Amino acid sequence: MDFPDELKYTEEHEWVLVEENIATIGITDFAQDQLGDVVFVELPDVGVEVEEGKPFGVVESVKAVSDIYAPLTGEVVEVNEELPDTPEMVNTSPYEDAWMIKIKLSDPKEVDDLMDAAAYEEFIED
Template sequence: MMASPQDLYYAKTHEWLRIDDNIATVGITDFAQNQLSDLTFVELPEISRDVEAGDEVAVLESVKAASDIYAPIAGEIVEVNEALEDAPELINNSPYDEGWLFKIRFIKEEDVDELLSAEEYDELCED
């Protein structure tokens, strides 16, 4: 397994966040896309939807299973990666770049404090 990028935050449910001011880009980790294998369909959240940390916001379907994606932080969905509708395999090929899922404008700084560092996330995946 490749080491998780150091500049991101991680949720125990295998989402990553890249934070830029008060906007967090969210995707699934390399570990998660590996577990799911070849993705065939992505159901993205609605733009302008308000979510709480832990809410189910998206669904990924693969040849193996369907998996719920959770909001790692509370806020408002401000953008979704529309490229995934025609090319869900972007998540498999580029989970930390082209395969991002959605962007969320977050409101609670303390939500970020609950997230894991790359080292903590990698330890979680080893267990």
């Protein structure tokens, strides 16, 4: 399983790439492995405000429905429009093709609460 060093992670198994005040968000390799075949992804529209710790979307495997939680607070500025039509990318490319949303951060200090790759790896081993 792969956890790139340049990303930050949450206990709900989202990853975040922070570039200046824009955060790109998706779900981790561990999350996609636990879910199994992803067959449906529901994402918010551009302009929606997402709040740290609150669900912003849904990912469904054949068997189950799971919420995706916002790791940070901000306004959605871009959505991966291809993902709802090709949800299997969550399994095949969780960190690249299957990015979900980009948000403009309201409070960049929230980033400090996220885990780095080493801490996340330790977290999922417990």
